[in-house]
Amino acid sequence: xxxxxxxxxxxxxxxxxxxxxxxxxxxxxxxxxxxxxxxxxxxxxxxxxxxxxxxxxxxxxxxxxxxxxxxxxxxxxxxxxxxxxxxxxxxxxxxxxxxxxxxxxxxxxxxxxxxxxxxxxxxxxxxxxxxxxxxxxxxxxxxxxxxxxxxxxxxxxxxxxxxxxxxxxxxxxxxxxxxxxxxxxxxxxxxxxxxxxxxxxxxxxxxxxxxxxxxxxxxxxxxxxxxxxxxxxxxxxxxxxxxxxxxxxxxxxxxxxxxxxxxxxxxxxxxxx
Amino acid sequence: xxxxxxxxxxxxxxxxxxxxxxxxxxxxxxxxxxxxxxxxxxxxxxxxxxxxxxxxxxxxxxxxxxxxxxxxxxxxxxxxxxxxxxxxxxxxxxxxxxxxxxxxxxxxxxxxxxxxxxxxxxxxxxxxxxxxxxxxxxxxxxxxxxxxxxxxxxxxxxxxxxxxxxxxxxxxxxxxxxxxxxxxxxxxxxxxxxxxxxxxxxxxxxxxxxxxxxxxxxxxxxxxxxxxxxxxxxxxxxxxxxxxxxxxxxxxxxxxxxxxxxxxxxxxxxxxxxxxxxxxxxxxxxxxxxxxxxxxxxxxxxxxxxxxxxxxxxxxxxxxxxxxxxxxxxxxxxxxxxxxxxxxxxxxxxxxxxxxxxxxxxxxxxxxxxxxxxxxxxxxxxxxxxxxxxxxxxxxxxxxxxxxxxxxxxxxxxxxxxxxxxxxxxxxxxxxxxxxxxxxxxxxxxxxxxxxxxxxxxxxxxxxxxxxxxxxxxxxxxxxxxxxxxxxxxxxxxxxxxxxxxxxxxxxxxxxxxxxxxxxxxxxxxxxxxxxxxxxxxxxxxxxxxxxxxxxxxxxxxxxxxxxxxxxxxxxxxxxxxxxxxxxxxxxxxxxxxxxxxxxxxxxxxxxxxxxxxxxxxxxxxxxxxxxxxxxxxxxxxxxxxxxxxxxxxxxxxxxxxxxxxxxxxxxxxxxxxxxxxxxxxxxxxxxxxxx
Ligand code: SF4
Ligand code: FES
Ligand code: FES
Numbered sequence: 001x002x003x004x005x006x007x008x009x010x011x012x013x014x015x016x017x018x019x020x021x022x023x024x025x026x027x028x029x030x031x032x033x034x035x036x037x038x039x040x041x042x043x044x045x046x047x048x049x050x051x052x053x054x055x056x057x058x059x060x061x062x063x064x065x066x067x068x069x070x071x072x073x074x075x076x077x078x079x080x081x082x083x084x085x086x087x088x089x090x091x092x093x094x095x096x097x098x099x100x101x102x103x104x105x106x107x108x109x110x111x112x113x114x115x116x117x118x119x120x121x122x123x124x125x126x127x128x129x130x131x132x133x134x135x136x137x138x139x140x141x142x143x144x145x146x147x148x149x150x151x152x153x154x155x156x157x158x159x160x161x162x163x164x165x166x167x168x169x170x171x172x173x174x175x176x177x178x179x180x181x182x183x184x185x186x187x188x189x190x191x192x193x194x195x196x197x198x199x200x201x202x203x204x205x206x207x208x209x210x211x212x213x214x215x216x217x218x219x220x221x222x223x224x225x226x227x228x229x230x231x232x233x234x235x236x237x238x239x240x241x242x243x244x245x246x247x248x249x250x251x252x253x254x255x256x257x258x259x260x261x262x263x264x265x266x267x268x269x270x271x272x273x
Numbered sequence: 274x275x276x277x278x279x280x281x282x283x284x285x286x287x288x289x290x291x292x293x294x295x296x297x298x299x300x301x302x303x304x305x306x307x308x309x310x311x312x313x314x315x316x317x318x319x320x321x322x323x324x325x326x327x328x329x330x331x332x333x334x335x336x337x338x339x340x341x342x343x344x345x346x347x348x349x350x351x352x353x354x355x356x357x358x359x360x361x362x363x364x365x366x367x368x369x370x371x372x373x374x375x376x377x378x379x380x381x382x383x384x385x386x387x388x389x390x391x392x393x394x395x396x397x398x399x400x401x402x403x404x405x406x407x408x409x410x411x412x413x414x415x416x417x418x419x420x421x422x423x424x425x426x427x428x429x430x431x432x433x434x435x436x437x438x439x440x441x442x443x444x445x446x447x448x449x450x451x452x453x454x455x456x457x458x459x460x461x462x463x464x465x466x467x468x469x470x471x472x473x474x475x476x477x478x479x480x481x482x483x484x485x486x487x488x489x490x491x492x493x494x495x496x497x498x499x500x501x502x503x504x505x506x507x508x509x510x511x512x513x514x515x516x517x518x519x520x521x522x523x524x525x526x527x528x529x530x531x532x533x534x535x536x537x538x539x540x541x542x543x544x545x546x547x548x549x550x551x552x553x554x555x556x557x558x559x560x561x562x563x564x565x566x567x568x569x570x571x572x573x574x575x576x577x578x579x580x581x582x583x584x585x586x587x588x589x590x591x592x593x594x595x596x597x598x599x600x601x602x603x604x605x606x607x608x609x610x611x612x613x614x615x616x617x618x619x620x621x622x623x624x625x626x627x628x629x630x631x632x633x634x635x636x637x638x639x640x641x642x643x644x645x646x647x648x649x650x651x652x653x654x655x656x657x658x659x660x661x662x663x664x665x666x667x668x669x670x671x672x673x674x675x676x677x678x679x680x681x682x683x684x685x686x687x688x689x690x691x692x693x694x695x696x697x698x699x700x701x702x703x704x705x706x707x708x709x710x711x712x713x714x715x716x717x718x719x720x721x722x723x724x725x726x727x728x729x730x731x732x733x734x735x736x737x738x739x740x741x742x743x744x745x746x747x748x749x750x751x752x753x754x755x756x757x758x759x760x761x762x763x764x765x766x767x768x769x770x771x772x773x774x775x776x777x778x779x780x781x782x783x784x785x786x787x788x789x790x791x792x793x794x795x796x797x798x799x800x801x802x803x804x805x806x807x808x809x810x811x812x813x814x815x816x817x818x819x820x821x822x823x824x825x826x827x828x829x830x831x832x833x834x835x836x837x838x839x840x841x842x843x844x845x846x847x848x849x850x851x852x853x854x855x856x857x858x859x860x861x862x863x864x865x866x867x868x869x870x871x872x873x874x875x876x877x878x879x880x881x882x883x884x885x886x887x888x889x890x891x892x893x894x895x896x897x898x899x900x901x902x903x904x905x906x907x908x909x910x911x912x913x914x915x916x917x918x919x920x921x922x923x924x925x926x927x928x929x930x931x932x933x934x935x936x937x938x939x940x941x942x943x944x945x946x947x948x949x950x951x952x953x954x955x956x957x958x959x960x961x962x963x964x965x
Contacts, residue, residue: 003451003457004450070445070446079450
């Protein structure tokens with residue numbers, strides 16, 4: 001991370017749209033009276049979305065005013081968290097992971113693609129479609145190298161598939177989120193190659209008189225690399241559709257939907273039945 | 274109380290003490306950068322690491338861990354703190370090495386050199402070398418106003434400055450943007466800080482990142498002679514230290530005094546010193562053919578004597594200015610009395626305060642420290658933020674502790690804390706005596722405090738307003754055994770002392786209004802009185818320091834000594850008598866004011882009965898014994914307030930005005946100061962911008 005400054009060119013003003021104001025009210029209502037400043041991070045986040053993916057200086061002031069905080073307090077928060085962009089970003093904002101695991105798996109080559117196809121780091125491409133930024137580990141190292149574009153992860157990249165991904169995005173073609181190879185998640189590519197002996201999963205009793213139980217999982221399930229839980233759990237939150245796809249499907253707020261799905265999945269069985 | 278063993282010494286300290294305080298109680302010094310007694314605990318510099326038994330098995334930040342957080346030993350032994358163990362030594366060396374990694378080590382060109390916590394502590398606790406061979410971090414310097422200079426490479430990110438401006442000053446201008454190594458101290462978009470106490474951040478900064486801009490590269494601390502004195506820019510009587518080199522005042526710093534200014538002073542008190550060097554009256558002048566021409570002392574005295582002899586005693590008068598010490602006022606009053614006149618007044622602004630009503634009617638009875646105990650405060654016709662910034666910080670401190678109800682009658686101003694606005698004029702005050710809701714608040718309070726400002730008193734119906742305020746105070750139980758919550762907030766340093774020695778018109782004497790009116794006086798003596806204008810016709814003798822309004826009007830100018838150039842007593846708004854030492858000498862032929870009055874009295878044939886300042890002071894104390902209690906605020910008899918409350922008088926409808934229109938330009942010294950002028954212009958521009 002380096003010194004983060006407000007962009008040199010700033011819009012004249014920023015006004016809360018009625019939608020943003022509604023969101024602000026909802027966020028502020030979560031906190032006790034007089035503690036509205038607690039909503040600063042989520043409100044900045046929503047403001048960033050409303051302002052086109054970055055936080056112009058007037059927007060920072062608007063948030064400060066809305067929450068009754070000193071301007072500098074909001075600026076402190078905005079400059080602290082790297083999720084707040086202080087400069088304009090493209091329609092597709094590519095955050096390229098450059099940390100060790102990704103780097104070892106070829107992030108450098110991905111970086112070159114960015115430089116070639118988009119331009120310099122932290123510059124919006126001429127048509128406003130793309131901008132990119134190298135960031136630290138995004139926590140998807142098993143699928144290195146990877147990038148985050150807006151709200152979605154694109155993993156297991158190669159220069160070729162990444163270039164195609166960018167082209168598809170630019171052309172408005174549908175793209176696949178997640179791993180860009182044959183993987184579904186972080187399972188081993190081409191299926192499990194270790195720990196596949198069913199005997200490993202058999203329950204062996206060392207108490208005399210207790211019978212050994214046979215392995216309960218089918219070897220082919222194991223062979224497919226799916227974890228035990230995936231077979232049992234009714235909904236798999238990680239298998240939810242990408243934000244873009246979901247939104248396209250029914251226009252509902254993706255995050256709410258994900259939360260609902262996750263809540264469903266974690267609901268203790270029997271509750272409410 | 275809890276027992277704790279510090280380096281083998283067992284001490285008994287309050288359980289909520291931090292380990293750092295407990296160590297101090299045991300007489301062990303703990304190095305620190307971010308911790309400060311009067312600020313919240315940040316715990317981010319790690320210099321105060323100690324080893325504890327009964328707590329985490331790693332070095333512990335002693336400023337952020339309380340004694341009660343430590344567990345006793347297995348057999349109930351008290352917890353143990355070690356400050357000299359190998360672990361602590363290593364921890365301190367490590368922290369110091371880390372701090373110095375990014376520190377520029379530019380001590381030879383740093384204003385803080387010689388009084389820098391980082392220098393001292395690196396010497397005392399650091400290792401001798403660094404193992405860091407990479408490039409150091411570089412940070413852009415920020416503009417944060419005309420008073421504080423930044424050199425941000427030196428910042429060690431202790432955040433004391435941020436905490437001060439947010440917590441104590443209440444003007445949250447400073448902040449720390451970015452994070453980690455890239456954290457930077459700045460104001461929002463580098464605007465100038467807007468507090469009247471911003472200079473204190475440079476004192477608090479433990480390194481040379483924030484230094485005093487007007488003083489930059491002027492002197493080294495070891496070249497300076499340090500003199501303890503008292504500030505006269507407002508009536509708080511902040512304790513200051515005046516640093517001089519040779520004849521020159523180089524800077525002014527606060528001194529710690531818990532019952533007055535804690536350890537803060539306002540920017541006016543601190544940076545006014547450049548005004549001491551310009552526009553000075555350094556020799557006597559006499560007006561000849563409409564022009565002031567330089568004269569000798571004897572010529573000047575002869576010119577005065579001629580006029581005084583020709584004038585009837587009732588046409589002689591004196592007006593005392595706002596910066597005079599008690600001795601001078603006493604000498605002047607004695608001289609005027611000897612000349613047979615009763616015309617003397619110290620209330621330049623015409624405030625309706627009268628020592629005849631009793632001392633309790635014109636001092637800040639509950640004392641400044643008493644603010645800490647108040648649970649309801651009513652401000653009447655005052656803007657303490659600009660009339661007494663340090664006192665306002667005290668009110669703010671009390672407000673931050675919670676449970677304080679505040680109301681204000683007068684002009685709506687930003688006081689850095691919220692208050693209930695009760696109205697603009699005396700009507701709202703009358704309401705409180707009757708049905709007003711805030712009156713109920715005051716009545717319910719254990720220790721109600723009513724602060725009456727000069728804005729409420731310096732008006733034709735001032736006496737009636739004062740009586741009304743006393744009535745409200747008495748009615749709500751602010752005046753009772755063990756608590757006198759009636760407080761008059763003065764703006765002039767000389768005022769209480771002058772009222773104490775009775776520098777008000779005697780029987781048949783003229784007050785300021787009458788003396789300044791056309792035909793009021795034939796000969797007027799102005800003792801540094803620049804806020805009044807004597808109508809044409811009178812012969813004006815101006816005894817003062819600066820070429821300000823008074824000197825322009827004068828027919829004879831007698832050059833006096835400014836406050837750092839004389840020793841004297843000052844009585845602050847609480848009635849606390851404080852002694853100001855002489856730190857420098859008056860310029861040129863200027864002399865101490867009392868000595869000028871003594872010499873003049875000789876020429877006038879009414880020799881004053883003292884030959885040196887000690888004799889003068891002895892007579893003063895003999896006449897007014899309470900002035901002998903240095904550093905004490907002798908409590909005034911509250912009975913005076915009961916009597917005052919009975920006094921009637923009709924109040925006007927007009928709203929209370931503010932006594933100060935420009936905080937930075939309230940007296941001749943401040944008006945001569947270029948720094949104050951810059952601050953004032955900046956503030957005007959900011960107000961104009963805000964109004965747009
Ligand atoms: S500028 Fe000084 S007081 Fe402020 S954080 Fe830096 S070192 Fe601390
Ligand atoms: S290193 Fe790239 S996601 Fe962790
Ligand atoms: S003084 Fe304790 S961490 Fe700074």
